[in-house]
Amino acid sequence: MASEPQLEIIKGAKVLMVGAGGIGCELLKTLALSGFQDIHIIDMDTIEVSNLNRQFLFRQCHVGQSKAKVARDAVLRFRPQINITPYHANVKDPEFNVDFFKQFNVVLNGLDNLDARRHVNRLCLAAEVPLVESGTTGFLGQVTVHAKGKTECYECQPKPIPKSYPICTITSTPSKFVHCIVWAKDLLFAKLFGDKNQENDLNVHSGDADNSSKQMEDVFIRSLDENLEEYGRKIYDHVFGYNIEIALTNEETWRNRKRPTPIYIRDVLPENLPGQNGNLENCTNEGSPVSAMSSLGFKNSQDVWSLAESSKIFLEALRLFFEKRDKDIGNLTFDKDDQLAVEFVTAAANIRASSFGIPMHSLFEAKGIAGNIVHAVATTNAIIAGLIVIEAIKVLKDDCKNYRMTYCLEHPTRKMLLMPVVPFEANKSCYVCSETPLLLEINTHSSKLRDFIEKIVKSKLGMNCPLIMLGSTLIYEVGDDLEEDVAASYNRNLDKVLAELPAPIISGTIVTIEDLQQEFSCNISIKHREDFDEENEPDGMVLSGWTSAPTEKDDRIKSNGESSSAAIRKLDNADEVEITAGGEPIESGGLKRKHSEISERPDKEASVAHHPGSSSANQGMPQDIGDNEEDDLVLLDDSPEIGKKKRLK
Numbered sequence: 001m002a003s004e005p006q007l008e009i010i011k012g013a014k015v016l017m018v019g020a021g022g023i024g025c026e027l028l029k030t031l032a033l034s035g036f037q038d039i040h041i042i043d044m045d046t047i048e049v050s051n052l053n054r055q056f057l058f059r060q061c062h063v064g065q066s067k068a069k070v071a072r073d074a075v076l077r078f079r080p081q082i083n084i085t086p087y088h089a090n091v092k093d094p095e096f097n098v099d100f101f102k103q104f105n106v107v108l109n110g111l112d113n114l115d116a117r118r119h120v121n122r123l124c125l126a127a128e129v130p131l132v133e134s135g136t137t138g139f140l141g142q143v144t145v146h147a148k149g150k151t152e153c154y155e156c157q158p159k160p161i162p163k164s165y166p167i168c169t170i171t172s173t174p175s176k177f178v179h180c181i182v183w184a185k186d187l188l189f190a191k192l193f194g195d196k197n198q199e200n201d202l203n204v205h206s207g208d209a210d211n212s213s214k215q216m217e218d219v220f221i222r223s224l225d226e227n228l229e230e231y232g233r234k235i236y237d238h239v240f241g242y243n244i245e246i247a248l249t250n251e252e253t254w255r256n257r258k259r260p261t262p263i264y265i266r267d268v269l270p271e272n273l274p275g276q277n278g279n280l281e282n283c284t285n286e287g288s289p290v291s292a293m294s295s296l297g298f299k300n301s302q303d304v305w306s307l308a309e310s311s312k313i314f315l316e317a318l319r320l321f322f323e324k325r326d327k328d329i330g331n332l333t334f335d336k337d338d339q340l341a342v343e344f345v346t347a348a349a350n351i352r353a354s355s356f357g358i359p360m361h362s363l364f365e366a367k368g369i370a371g372n373i374v375h376a377v378a379t380t381n382a383i384i385a386g387l388i389v390i391e392a393i394k395v396l397k398d399d400c401k402n403y404r405m406t407y408c409l410e411h412p413t414r415k416m417l418l419m420p421v422v423p424f425e426a427n428k429s430c431y432v433c434s435e436t437p438l439l440l441e442i443n444t445h446s447s448k449l450r451d452f453i454e455k456i457v458k459s460k461l462g463m464n465c466p467l468i469m470l471g472s473t474l475i476y477e478v479g480d481d482l483e484e485d486v487a488a489s490y491n492r493n494l495d496k497v498l499a500e501l502p503a504p505i506i507s508g509t510i511v512t513i514e515d516l517q518q519e520f521s522c523n524i525s526i527k528h529r530e531d532f533d534e535e536n537e538p539d540g541m542v543l544s545g546w547t548s549a550p551t552e553k554d555d556r557i558k559s560n561g562e563s564s565s566a567a568i569r570k571l572d573n574a575d576e577v578e579i580t581a582g583g584e585p586i587e588s589g590g591l592k593r594k595h596s597e598i599s600e601r602p603d604k605e606a607s608v609a610h611h612p613g614s615s616s617a618n619q620g621m622p623q624d625i626g627d628n629e630e631d632d633l634v635l636l637d638d639s640p641e642i643g644k645k646k647r648l649k
């Protein structure tokens with residue numbers, strides 16, 4: 001129960017929540033029950049059936065409605081006297097500018113993607129409003145506090161980019177099931193059902209450079225009256241049979257690897273097997289999604305299909321796409337919520353896995369890998385929401401010496417389920433909250449301004465509405481209010497190489513980039529470089545400059561000079577840290593952690609190297625630190641003495 005003065009602070013606070021999903025629902029409820037009376041919520045989504053198992057403010061009848069609005073109505077039913085203002089909108093919309101953010105005492109994030117998190121971080125920095133940031137992945141979760149001038153900002157530590165795989169591992173030498181999944185969704189699925197114009201490296205790299213890509217293209221084109229069964233079998237034989245034969249001709253590749261086995265459909269499924277075509281009636285029921293599994297009578301998504309079963313699903317899913325979803329073909333991108341797409345990708349990945357001697361997986365598992373899904377745990381969201389409120393109250397009391405980043409661990413470690421850590425001070429070389437310039441190595445004679453904007457400014461720097469300047473010369477700007485001829489000249493610049501722009505970007509120049517909405521700008525020093533490694537530097541440009549971690553001693557808020565709080569203490573050994581509690585190092589044995597591990601998130605993203613997927617879920621979370629036989633739950637005191645623990649009986 002909050003003390004009287006604390007309650008007054010809570011009652012007088014105006015808070016902004018971003019995200020009304022898994023964490024957001026718990027958070028809104030906890031805020032309301034803790035006495036908060038003026039809460040604004042932004043969420044751009046509508047409610048989906050798959051949200052209902054954990055987003056407890058929503059019911060079946062709300063499916064399709066705004067999360068922010070339904071969450072508000074649900075909470076007002078038990079706290080009718082408080083003010084909740086919902087916005088069914090993207091936090092990146094221009095209306096949510098710095099002035100909008102300035103009206104709040106604290107901002108609380110319950111988001112699921114890096115892009116929006118970075119955007120909110122910049123607005124909070126510009127508006128000088130503290131941010132409590134959070135994330136969960138299954139049993140893991142964390143809450144961090146970011147206050148300008150007091151702690152590091154959300155972007156002070158570079159966030160690991162989603163794990164991606166070298167293209168040749170995916171196209172030629174898969175060794176794990178995830179490689180087969182990436183191949184099936186990013187290459188095969190994209191080739192058959194996606195945008196025909198996008199680059200797609202389904203070709204097998206063989207010693208025989210003449211592996212005709214012309215022939216390759218022809219195979220995928222379906223003539224208007226081509227029988228779908230025959231078309232499916234042709235694709236099957238091409239990608240699982242012929243391509244593997246070609247790959248095998250490159251002896252060098254297989255010298256130290258297990259050779260794959262080509263698979264042809266005639267060996268797996270005899271032609272025109274009765275019943276093989278599925279039962280179209282079953283899958284045309286109004287309202288139910290088109291599904292190869294239901295068409296073929298497969299019920300359990302946790303079963304691992306045999307090679308023959310995978311092959312049946314492959315052919316059936318392909319047929320259903322062409323017969324039932326023909327309007328989508330050419331525009332599809334893989335979506336984990338698209339049942340037919342998941343079935344197709346699972347089947348294709350399993351057939352490829354079988355060819356390469358890799359264990360096959362169930363649709364349920366494959367979906368998790370393909371969609372980068374770690375199943376959400378409602379309890380973790382509830383714990384994290386509680387911790388957000390605890391930190392928010394400290395922020396409102398300006399109790400910065402007691403701010404904590406708290407990690408929720410999968411297994412209690414040293415009897416701690418929750419690991420509190422003193423926040424770091426700002427990284428002096430953070431390009432977001434300090435003025436340190438970045439360094440970009442790029443071929444200024446061959447890279448176009450368009451590539452620079454897409455790969456660096458938008459993708460790496462997370463800018464929304466960039467403005468690019470060299471000295472006082474504007475090279476590029478976006479905005480609805482631009483005059484036509486100005487907009488046209490900026491557009492012409494997009495296709496020029498950097499060194500040939502009206503103000504040339506060459507080695508030694510410093511480019512200034514600003515995002516007016518985020519009120520954020522940074523400088524990039526340019527260094528010309530002729531060649532890049534295709535495998536390791538697929539963008540053809542390398543951005544660096546803000547990777548250094550904070551330095552020892554001055555890098556974290558001190559608890560009044562005392563050592564009563566948990567802390568991460570840097571060891572002499574440069575990148576190892578030791579987690580300590582109560583000033584005393586927790587007994588050693590499994591607790592020494594590399595700094596890089598502490599700041600890395602669990603990474604299950606599956607994509608090909610040159611298409612890094614979007615990042616979601618947690619950032620900066622410690623991994624499983626080690627099991628402890630005693631599964632005691634340990635709670636943190638609400639008092640500043642975080643080192644003290646209470647045991648739940």
Ligand SMILES: Nc1ncnc2c1ncn2[C@@H]1O[C@H](COP(=O)(O)OP(=O)(O)OP(=O)(O)O)[C@@H](O)[C@H]1O
Nearest residue numbers: 019020021022042043044045089090091111112116
């Ligand atoms: N740019 C954004 N603006 C506003 N809301 C956003 C933005 N990005 C994400 N969100 C919201 O953040 C919430 C995150 O919630 P959560 O992680 O539970 O995801 P979910 O979409 O509800 O569930 P799942 O992805 O697991 O199916 C979502 O409701 C989503 O709409």
Ligand SMILES: [Zn+2]
Nearest residue numbers: 153156430433
């Ligand atoms: Zn920073």
